[in-house]
Amino acid sequence: MSHRRLKVAFLWHMHQPYYKDPRTGVYRLPWVRLHSVKDYHDMAARLARYPRIKATFNFVPCLLEQIADYASGGVKEVHLELSRKPADALTRDEKVTIIRQFFLGNRRAIVEPYSRYRSLLEKCQDLEHDYKVDAAVRRFKTQDFLDLQVWSNLAWMGSTLRDDPVVASLFAKGRQFTQDMKLALLDKQIDVMKSVGGRYKDLADAGSAEISASPYFHPMLPLLCDSGVAGLSASGLSLPAEPIRFPEDAESQIRLGLETHERVFGARPRGLWPPEGGVSDYTLSMLSEYGVEWTATDEKVLEKSLGVKVRETPSGEVTRPDILYRPFRYRGSGGEVIIFFRDKLLSDLIGFEYARMTASEAVRDFMSRLHRIKDSLGDNTEDSVVLVALDGENHWEDYDRGGDAFLSQLHKELSDSADIETVLLSEMLEAGEGRPLLKKIHPGSWIRADFSTWIGHGDDNRAWDLVSRARAALVAGDKHLSEPDRASAWRSIYAAEGSDWFWWYGGEHTCREETEFDALFRAHIRHVFELLGQHVPHDVLRPVMSDRGGKAIRFRPVAVLHPALDGRVTTFYEWKLAGLYESYRDSSRAVFGQRLLEAVYFGFDQKSLYLRLDTSVSPQSDEFTALAFRIEFEEPSHCQITLRARSPRSPGHIALDIEPAVKAGLGEAAALETTELRLDFTLIEAKPGDTVSFRVAVLRDEKIIEHRPVHEVIRFSLPTPEFDAEMWSTL
Numbered sequence: 127m128s129h130r131r132l133k134v135a136f137l138w139h140m141h142q143p144y145y146k147d148p149r150t151g152v153y154r155l156p157w158v159r160l161h162s163v164k165d166y167h168d169m170a171a172r173l174a175r176y177p178r179i180k181a182t183f184n185f186v187p188c189l190l191e192q193i194a195d196y197a198s199g200g201v202k203e204v205h206l207e208l209s210r211k212p213a214d215a216l217t218r219d220e221k222v223t224i225i226r227q228f229f230l231g232n233r234r235a236i237v238e239p240y241s242r243y244r245s246l247l248e249k250c251q252d253l254e255h256d257y258k259v260d261a262a263v264r265r266f267k268t269q270d271f272l273d274l275q276v277w278s279n280l281a282w283m284g285s286t287l288r289d290d291p292v293v294a295s296l297f298a299k300g301r302q303f304t305q306d307m308k309l310a311l312l313d314k315q316i317d318v319m320k321s322v323g324g325r326y327k328d329l330a331d332a333g334s335a336e337i338s339a340s341p342y343f344h345p346m347l348p349l350l351c352d353s354g355v356a357g358l359s360a361s362g363l364s365l366p367a368e369p370i371r372f373p374e375d376a377e378s379q380i381r382l383g384l385e386t387h388e389r390v391f392g393a394r395p396r397g398l399w400p401p402e403g404g405v406s407d408y409t410l411s412m413l414s415e416y417g418v419e420w421t422a423t424d425e426k427v428l429e430k431s432l433g434v435k436v437r438e439t440p441s442g443e444v445t446r447p448d449i450l451y452r453p454f455r456y457r458g459s460g461g462e463v464i465i466f467f468r469d470k471l472l473s474d475l476i477g478f479e480y481a482r483m484t485a486s487e488a489v490r491d492f493m494s495r496l497h498r499i500k501d502s503l504g505d506n507t508e509d510s511v512v513l514v515a516l517d518g519e520n521h522w523e524d525y526d527r528g529g530d531a532f533l534s535q536l537h538k539e540l541s542d543s544a545d546i547e548t549v550l551l552s553e554m555l556e557a558g559e560g561r562p563l564l565k566k567i568h569p570g571s572w573i574r575a576d577f578s579t580w581i582g583h584g585d586d587n588r589a590w591d592l593v594s595r596a597r598a599a600l601v602a603g604d605k606h607l608s609e610p611d612r613a614s615a616w617r618s619i620y621a622a623e624g625s626d627w628f629w630w631y632g633g634e635h636t637c638r639e640e641t642e643f644d645a646l647f648r649a650h651i652r653h654v655f656e657l658l659g660q661h662v663p664h665d666v667l668r669p670v671m672s673d674r675g676g677k678a679i680r681f682r683p684v685a686v687l688h689p690a691l692d693g694r695v696t697t698f699y700e701w702k703l704a705g706l707y708e709s710y711r712d713s714s715r716a717v718f719g720q721r722l723l724e725a726v727y728f729g730f731d732q733k734s735l736y737l738r739l740d741t742s743v744s745p746q747s748d749e750f751t752a753l754a755f756r757i758e759f760e761e762p763s764h765c766q767i768t769l770r771a772r773s774p775r776s777p778g779h780i781a782l783d784i785e786p787a788v789k790a791g792l793g794e795a796a797a798l799e800t801t802e803l804r805l806d807f808t809l810i811e812a813k814p815g816d817t818v819s820f821r822v823a824v825l826r827d828e829k830i831i832e833h834r835p836v837h838e839v840i841r842f843s844l845p846t847p848e849f850d851a852e853m854w855s856t857l
Contacts, residue, residue, distance in 0.1 A: 130507040131547045132500035134540070135466070135554070137422060138169060138518030139399055141186040141344060143626035145203075146195070147646060148618050148653040153203035154642055158192045160230070162319045164284040164528055165519035166193075170325040171286035172530070173334055176537040180548045182336040183326055183518065184399040187386035188343050188621075190323065194390075197320040205230075209279055209312060212305050213272035219710045219721075221263050224271060225250050228278035231523045235481075236281050239526075242301040243277040246270060269302065276303045279311055285530035290314065327391050336550040338397035339387040341379035345623040346580050348406035348569050350376045353590070355406050355569040356577040359430075363582035366590040372597065372623075376409065379620055380416055396420060396552045399515075401625050402580070403427070403468075403572030410465070410567060414458030420551055422466040422515055425450055426575035430568035442471050447502045451510035453554055454564040464555055465564060468515040468572070471495075477516045481524040485531035493539050496546055511554050515572075580625055583632030589647060589670050593622050595663065596654040603658045615657045618650040631670060644669050645837040652837075664760035664819050667839040678835055680706045682842050687729035687736050693745065693780065693798030701738055704729035705842055709834050722753065722824045723834045730844055732814070737803040739822065745771070745780050745797035753826055755801070760819040760839055763811040768825075769795055769803060807844065815846045 145155045173181055195201055208216075208224055216224070229237055229247050237243050249270070250262035266274075276296065283293050292314045296307060329335035341347060348355045353370035356363050380398070388394045396419045400409065403423040413421055428450065429436055436446040444450055454465045472495060480488035496512065503510050522529040540548055573579050580586060597619050604612045627647035630640045637643075648666050655662045685703040690696045707726040727738035737757065743749045754770045772781040782795040784803075792806040812818060819841040824832040 129544070131545055132496060132503070132507055133511040133547055133549045133554070134496060135511050135513050135549050135551050136181040137184060137338075137399065137468070137513060137515035137551065138181060139184045139186075139516065140166060140169075140189060140518045141184075141340070141401075142189050142192070142519075143624055143643070143646075144188045144343060144621050145192065145646065147649050148614070148621070149649055149656070151202060153192075153201060153206075154646060155639060156203055156205035156230070158189065159196055159203065159206065159315060159319065160279075160282040161519045162193055162196070162322055163287065163315045164282050165522050166322050167318050167325070168284035168286045168522075168528055168530070169518055169533075170322075170329060170335075171284070172533055172537065173329060174325075175534075176541050177332075177334065178541040178548075179537050180334055180336075180550050182338055182397070182551050184338045184340060184397075185326070185387070185390075186340045186342075186344050186401075187383045188624075190386060190390050193319055193322055196316060197322075199316070205278075206312065209275045210309065213268045213275060216271060218263065221266065221271060222259055222710065224274060224278075225259060225262050225266070228274050230278060231282070235523055235526055235528075240277065240281060240300075242273060243281055246274050246277065272305070272308065273301050273303055276308050276311060279308075279315065283311075283315075285527045287318065323390055330391065336397070336552055337387070337391055337395060338399055338551075339383050339395040340399050340401055341376065342382040342386065343379060343620045343624040344401040344626065345376065345379055345620070346402055346404045346571070346577065346625045346628070347376050347380075347400055347409040347412075348404050349577055349581055350379075350623055351406070351408050351412070353581060355408075356581045359568065359570045360574075360576035360578045360582070363578060364584075364587065365581065366587040366594070368591055368594040370590055370594065373408070373412070375597075375620065375623060376412060377416075378616075379623070380412065382620075384416060396555075397422075403515075404570070404577065404625075405465075405567055406569035407567055410456050410463055411458035411460070413460075414456075414463045415460030417460070418463055419555060420453075420464040420466065422468060422513060422551070424570070424572035424575060425467045425470045426572075427568050427570045428454075428467040430570065430575050431564060431566065437471070444469075444499065444502065447499060447510070448506050451499070451503065451512055452506070453511065453561055455561045456564050456567065464561065465567070466511065466513045466551060466554075468513040470572075472512065472514050473516045476514065477521045480532060481521070481529075485526075485535050488532055489535045489539055492536065493543075493546075500545055509560070511549060511551075513551075579632070579634060580628040583634075585631035585633070585670050585672055586628050588665070589628060589631055592648070592651045592663075592666060592670070593619070596622070596651045599658055599660060600654055603660070607657060611657045615654045618653045622647055622650040633672075640671065641669065644671055648837055661764065664839055667760065667821065667835075667837070668819070668841060669838055678707055678709065679838075679840060680708055683729040685729075686731045686845060688731060689729075689736055689738070689802060691794055691796045691802045691804055693796040693800060693802060695800060701727045701729070704736070704738070705840070707835060707840055709836075722832050723755075723822060726822060726834060726840065728840060728842065732845060732847075733807060735805045735807065735810070735812070735818065735844075737805075739769075739801040739803070741801065745799065745801055750780075750797075753824055754828075756823040756825060757803075757805075758821050758823055759810050760821075761841070762813075762816040762818065765810055767793075767805065767809065769801065771797065812844055814844055816844050818842060818844055 142158050145153045147154055237247055249265050280296050287293050292310050326337055330337050351373040353365055398418045398421050405423045436450040438445045456463045456465050570576050600615050630643045652662050652666050683705045689700045704727040709721050709724050722742055724742050725740040729736045751771045754768055756766055756768045759765050768785040770783045780797040782797055784793050795803045819839040821839050822834045823830045
């Protein structure tokens, strides 16, 4: 009898959400670039060293687009722009941003192994308090900032790039870098990004890799087709007010994904990984209509589809290997699709556990589990395949040296094994009619075999409602748009349908960049309304995340104000108890260049609203005279009030016009060292207890050159007659 080897298929899911702000064209987060020079390069380079190892790589099309965008040059990305800037030319705000944001990733694995990087971190611990940030800025010398600019990029260079002359020389030097050295490193990163797609295509051409695809912007397909399936997989979920039923969007995203893949890699993919492993009968049938030959999801979905437990708890041993490791046929309206079900435990061990172990211990554990699976399969080994499917990039930042020791040892053990072989998923398609037929699939994902991570929480549902509103507005109005604007608007709808935004809503998951994800999601929604020329709903301008107000809005009013409107901060306490928005806290990832509006103070007495605008240009300058400041109210009524300095000015006095003109006693403004404004509540149709929300637009030549806040609104409640008593009871 011939020797039967256990077949193991690795599916590495390469995915990052779409980080490019549609309104500014700026990449707000650097993860595509940093993962490209570490994980995307490393995974291909490691595989090439072991010709007997095969793996499937799933590239999400919007990730491929972003990599190509960087490779083409001219990309604006916040972290990259701050990295490029000469350290001796950094502004104070830029220094604050660098100190706060240039220690990226898992600090144990990314920062601490490098003495200079670690020493820089030690200079700026506990940065939640502003005075400590200020102290860190003072402690840092120009060379410290330059070294931090370098290390925040150098530490992310993959282990397979450490022999590159540019990279190796910087690691050897360690400190006292120069501007030219830094720019050479950043240029090297772009060069690496140019080669990413070609490396995987070469592996596929050599038969070592298969490249599969996903729908373009990584949407959760079952929810996009019918949000009602969420209630079938998890009872008791509260669903969005407006049901999600956009199957045509799901089809568009599948079609765009397959077309993009073919354009990049020169061939249509045979397989498609559904985002988050999300499947339903409807979506599987849809995949069959697009000629998809295989797809994959989680073992829990298989269990619920068959009503059979495949794994014993709590030991975790697989009790039905004959079921879990057999691909199933699914008959859709367009033909048959083969479905593979991943071994959840093996996948999660790599994703979450093995980083805590030595590489040798982890590999030994993994291989012993594979041998036990082989023994349990017995005569079924030949027709079985163990699928290990997980993220191909994010987990490696928890491993020492990006997982190099673990993966290299694993590849070697698998290469040398006489009992185990790695295969491509498409190589398992040949059995055809011999595969068992799955007549119906449980709708679910690779998280708990349901969709509750992406729908059901109040935040999730609010986000879905925003998608529905923007989409409905676009369906009604897209015929009035030019073709480029129409395409851009639909693109933003598709981007907003991506699963990543909803992953961070609901409080189940958290990260340091969660407010950025929220702002990017809302930027796509806002972009649709702006292209349509419609008023942007105020819900779009405030964070979706409950109880997570924008960090730039530092304080709410806690007492009534009585400021002297003279254009000066007359006393220390004049605006002390007002609300405060500080622009440097929300502009670092969204806007380049000088901030004109630095702070907005806001407060009230029982009859009037008070605003103070602090600008980076003196009100006594010609530049200030060329500007106008438009207060754009969202609540309690939609109205706009503009402040404009008269010219010529009198020495020591700046006359301001309020537009539209107001009756005497209802409004007044003054500017000298700062700008102060009083508006009677009647001008904005407000009464005590009402909610007020607004933004400030800065205009030059009647064009908006700045908006504050950038992605939300300043929102607070006007006082009731009991306000003072209520506030003093809480102070």
